[in-house]
Amino acid sequence: MLAPSDVPPLRSGRHLPLRGRILGSATVPEDHHPPLRTFGRIKSRPIKARQAALLETLLPQIRPPAGPFDPRALMPGAAEVWLEVGFGGGEHMAAQAALRPDVLVIGAEPFLNGVASGLRHIDEAGLANVRVHDGDARELMARLPDASLDRAFILFPDPWPKTRHHKRRIVQADTVADLARLLKPGATLRFASDVAHYVDWSLEAFSANPDFAWTAQAAADWRNPPADHVTTRYEEKRLGDCAPVFLDFVRN
Numbered sequence: 001m002l003a004p005s006d007v008p009p010l011r012s013g014r015h016l017p018l019r020g021r022i023l024g025s026a027t028v029p030e031d032h033h034p035p036l037r038t039f040g041r042i043k044s045r046p047i048k049a050r051q052a053a054l055l056e057t058l059l060p061q062i063r064p065p066a067g068p069f070d071p072r073a074l075m076p077g078a079a080e081v082w083l084e085v086g087f088g089g090g091e092h093m094a095a096q097a098a099l100r101p102d103v104l105v106i107g108a109e110p111f112l113n114g115v116a117s118g119l120r121h122i123d124e125a126g127l128a129n130v131r132v133h134d135g136d137a138r139e140l141m142a143r144l145p146d147a148s149l150d151r152a153f154i155l156f157p158d159p160w161p162k163t164r165h166h167k168r169r170i171v172q173a174d175t176v177a178d179l180a181r182l183l184k185p186g187a188t189l190r191f192a193s194d195v196a197h198y199v200d201w202s203l204e205a206f207s208a209n210p211d212f213a214w215t216a217q218a219a220a221d222w223r224n225p226p227a228d229h230v231t232t233r234y235e236e237k238r239l240g241d242c243a244p245v246f247l248d249f250v251r252n
């Protein structure tokens with residue numbers, strides 16, 4: 001369990017969870033081309049016929065265009081543009097999109113069974129404000145213009161618990177820098193995990209980038225699910241080693 005009371009405060013006076021177990025700075029080797037894979041399997045069990053049909057019919061309609069594009073052009077008049085990195089089965093993505101039909105929600109997920117599940121949620125809810133990138137979020141992000149996002153989510157990312165695999169975590173200094181490039185000033189980013197080491201890792205990585213500020217004022221801000229949080233499938237599995245932690249950052 002997290003024990004913020006017995007760890008030293010940050011300079012700001014806030015407590016960094018499990019600071020004593022924090023890693024060094026999150027760095028990526030310069031010669032990593034193509035980027036290290038941050039996800040596991042891209043397909044597991046057979047995909048049900050209905051979802052397979054949606055991969056054929058719905059996905060091509062809501063897949064962002066190839067090459068660089070401005071997301072605002074995908075839904076003219078959208079109040080905001082949000083990005084979810086690694087939407088898994090798509091429950092959170094679809095629920096947030098249903099709550100905010102005025103917002104364009106772009107989800108990225110390379111796991112085909114997850115994409116198929118996400119399409120089912122989009123189809124069942126009749127959502128017109130979701131676009132799905134069936135691949136690596138970093139590849140999608142590279143095609144987006146500066147300051148084109150109002151919000152981003154990284155929820156319960158693959159923990160890659162072994163030390164030699166930490167470099168495969170999606171939260172790395174370069175991903176954080178990419179997100180800083182994409183988020184508008186004042187935009188927000190939510191990271192959540194139930195893996196204590198990954199919480200520390202991410203807090204360190206985002207805190208190391210001056211473009212981000214952690215918004216927490218008290219332990220309750222990271223211990224309790226934020227009011228607008230929608231429980232995710234992985235969150236429900238409780239596979240981690242601590243209670244879910246929610247880190248909300250603002251883009252300076």
Ligand SMILES: C[S@@+](CC[C@H](N)C(=O)[O-])C[C@H]1O[C@@H](n2cnc3c(N)ncnc32)[C@H](O)[C@@H]1O
Nearest residue numbers: 038039086088111136137155156158232233234
């Ligand atoms: C542990 S699952 C959590 C899924 C979902 N966010 C949830 O909480 O239920 C992490 C997901 O991130 C996806 N993922 C990993 N690396 C990714 C990347 N580079 N771009 C997009 N998705 C990625 C994986 O395929 C996996 O579905």
